[in-house]
Amino acid sequence: MSVERLVCFAHGKESGPWGTKITRLAEVARARGFEVMSPDYSGTHDPHERVRILLDLAPRARHLVLVGSSMGGYVSAQACAALQPSALFLMAPALYFPHWEEEPEGIPEHCCVVHGWSDDIVPVDRAQRFAERHHAELHLLHSGHTLNDQLPILGFLLDRMLQRTLGG
Template sequence: MKGTVILSHGLESGPNATKVTALAAVAEGLGWASIRPDYRDLDASRDVEAVTARMQRALDAAPAEGRVVFAGSSMGAFISGFASTRRDCAALFLMALPVGIRGYSFDYEAAAVPTVLVHGWRDELCPVDAVIEFARGRG
């Protein structure tokens, strides 16, 4: 194995969702292990403070040693960036990234590692301009 990809699903989703399932298949086909933590119990509270618990669950899912890539969609992308600042990782793969969550008081952070951003031009929940600004700041 080349390492492990931690695939984090979105807020109203689950570990068997279409996007993370497809990403797991691609990762495994490329020689990576994949782990899809389940955040549905945390998401059910709709409490913005669950963001921190979500990030901790992603970190707990990561193996103690070896290469790790944090990846996710929407809320899963949001917490993947934070997780990358607390555990060494090889890269980030972030889809539909919200660079801010209303009510969550921390500024968005992500490790300075190779990062792929996939985002829709007309995403109403996560405006693309904020993601472009985030990407511009990372060079």
């Protein structure tokens, strides 16, 4: 798929391609003039297989933005080296776990990480470690793993990133 502006979402391990967060954030992306895609990764819980699925889809755009939540954050971050997105937006990214602790490469300059202080699935220090290593914008919110209670701020942060990606 090759278009001018595209946001490609990657959902978490237990969620689906059009869950609460992705549905809301897709509205934000469309309002900013982006097309959206959200592949269904529910057929596998293997994060490496999910990365392969995304790379096989080969999303392309002049302004490609990868957005991932939890395991989808891992998928989006690991796909950066191959897909070379303009921006990366991660929510509670499941990074640095045993057997999938490799450091992502090719992280774009426009990178935002949002994590909940009370996340009981992915420790907050994973987001801090990634943000520090990649000089990413980091937002720590009073929330848990899903961040579903933070939809307005997630929408605001994604919209701001999309604006910056477009040079605005």
